[in-house]
Amino acid sequence: MQAVLLLGPGQLSCQDLPIPTPGADEIVLKVTAALTCGTDLKAFLRGHPKWPMPTRFGHEYAGTVAVRGSQVTIVREGDEVMLVPTGPCGGCFYCHRQQENLCTSLMETYALGGYAEYLTVPARVIRTNLFAKPAALPWAEAALLEPLSCVMFGLEQTVLRPDDTAVVIGAGAIGLLHLLALRALGVERVYVVVRNPQRATVAQALGASGIIARSAEEAREEVLAVTAGRGADLVIECTAQPRVWEAALFLARPGGQVVLFGGCPSGTTVAFDTYRLHYDQVRILSPFHFTPKAVRCAYDLLVSGKILSNKLISGTYPLAQLPCAFALLQQGEGIKYAIIP
Ligand SMILES: [Zn+2]
Numbered sequence: 001m002q003a004v005l006l007l008g009p010g011q012l013s014c015q016d017l018p019i020p021t022p023g024a025d026e027i028v029l030k031v032t033a034a035l036t037c038g039t040d041l042k043a044f045l046r047g048h049p050k051w052p053m054p055t056r057f058g059h060e061y062a063g064t065v066a067v068r069g070s071q072v073t074i075v076r077e078g079d080e081v082m083l084v085p086t087g088p089c090g091g092c093f094y095c096h097r098q099q100e101n102l103c104t105s106l107m108e109t110y111a112l113g114g115y116a117e118y119l120t121v122p123a124r125v126i127r128t129n130l131f132a133k134p135a136a137l138p139w140a141e142a143a144l145l146e147p148l149s150c151v152m153f154g155l156e157q158t159v160l161r162p163d164d165t166a167v168v169i170g171a172g173a174i175g176l177l178h179l180l181a182l183r184a185l186g187v188e189r190v191y192v193v194v195r196n197p198q199r200a201t202v203a204q205a206l207g208a209s210g211i212i213a214r215s216a217e218e219a220r221e222e223v224l225a226v227t228a229g230r231g232a233d234l235v236i237e238c239t240a241q242p243r244v245w246e247a248a249l250f251l252a253r254p255g256g257q258v259v260l261f262g263g264c265p266s267g268t269t270v271a272f273d274t275y276r277l278h279y280d281q282v283r284i285l286s287p288f289h290f291t292p293k294a295v296r297c298a299y300d301l302l303v304s305g306k307i308l309s310n311k312l313i314s315g316t317y318p319l320a321q322l323p324c325a326f327a328l329l330q331q332g333e334g335i336k337y338a339i340i341p
């Protein structure tokens, strides 16, 4: 089978590998669609602390069950499924406290390798985070389950009201998924802070109440203008830059919430204004990854057809042309590309 390997920063290699055989409690998935993700682009450009190279990669995918292990009973060969690449162990300290996103062995069983014709899905993913794909849901949109799970996990930590004004900083795939999810959850006013005109157009098409075409640091005046001078009830940072984390705090109203969603490079630090945190009682949340509960919410939302998830897929490429998709993303072109092995 064909699989793309990341050999080192900037080095992709399409290789011919043997089709994997599943263990008794595993399945081998035939990938039907995989999606590019900002994390993959970052790994391609400068490596990833959790993915030592050479590595297979691609973590947003959906497909059909090609072979199932002898002990697997919940799916059959030929079943069309959608899934996320990790599952909790169920037995550690964090799993017992429903903080499965922090499960101590989460990363060890990360099912990377969506950029390939086949990959092995571990037992714990099959047990908790794998679902039947409805026939009506296109494959590329089914592969949005992973990023949408992260988004739903973050939103689960917040208190939302229909009359809230939310501000999303950034209109990459994650910012736009937040916009879609907030609208689907009934939040009527969602503004998007974005300077890239192409992405602003997509945000508008996806139902943004308005575009604030400024940097996060310069957006405060316009946010105050649309919130009767108070600041936003909810601010969601989706750029993964420390300076934007700091700026996000100044867009929230007293008593408001700030979700710092984008993971910054490790070792970076931020400084927060103590007045805003204490006297203005701005609440900061910094969600990481997802729990099975969030995956279920994301699944329900995707299959409900309530979100225009097709607008996030900017094009389709065969496996061998993955570098073209990365080149476009690097130029700020498009949101996500579907890779069809
Ligand atoms: Zn991703």
Ligand SMILES: [Zn+2]
Pocket (backbone or CB within 6 Å): 088, 089, 090, 091, 092, 093, 094, 095, 100, 102, 103, 104, 105
């Ligand atoms: Zn665990």
